[in-house]
Amino acid sequence: SSDVCSSDLSVYPNSTVDAKRLISGIQSLVKPNASKRFLDVGCGFGFFSKEAKEAGFDVEAIEIASSERQIAEKMTGLTPVAVSFEDYRCEPNSLGVVLMSQILEHAFDVNLWIQKAYQLLDKDGLLAIALPNYDSIFRKLLKEKDPYICPPAHLNFFNPLSLSTL
Numbered sequence: 830s831s832d833v834c835s836s837d838l839s840v841y842p843n844s845t846v847d848a849k850r851l852i853s854g855i856q857s858l859v860k861p862n863a864s865k866r867f868l869d870v871g872c873g874f875g876f877f878s879k880e881a882k883e884a885g886f887d888v889e890a891i892e893i894a895s896s897e898r899q900i901a902e903k904m905t906g907l908t909p910v911a912v913s914f915e916d917y918r919c920e921p922n923s924l925g926v927v928l929m930s931q932i933l934e935h936a937f938d939v940n941l942w943i944q945k946a947y948q949l950l951d952k953d954g955l956l957a958i959a960l961p962n963y964d965s966i967f968r969k970l971l972k973e974k975d976p977y978i979c980p981p982a983h984l985n986f987f988n989p990l991s992l993s994t995l
């Protein structure tokens with residue numbers, strides 16, 4: 830029902846704005862020759878998948894949490910695959926975009942994830958990563974009370990330099 834999606838929008842009002850902004854940024858960076866295949870890793874409720882689909886990408890979403898998959902399906906019309914990124918399979922060099930939004934901080938092996946994304950992307954492909962900034966002023970002010978400092982849910986912490994190095 831639409832009640833599920835509308836309630837998610839009221840609980841997460843910035844998610845739609847964030848999704849529009851991120852997908853617009855991705856569109857501006859994607860090279861014209863890149864594949865239109867778009868993988869949303871850990872799609873959650875589907876906000877980014879929905880925007881990518883509306884932007885003309887051929888979206889595939891993966892999500893291991895069943896409640897999020899159900900909501901994402903209702904929101905997007907897509908059927909997210911219940912698989913981890915480690916176990917996800919597709920042809921090498923076949924994706925135009927791999928999106929990892931608010932998920933890489935949960936990965937056990939970030940090097941494996943980046944290597945896998947690189948193998949799946951075509952030569953003009955784009956890896957887009959969004960995650961909390963460990964060097965943010967909010968984290969520095971809040972210290973351990975920052976809601977993003979939450980082991981064991983968040984295993985990895987990045988700042989602009991460490992993410993660029995990765």
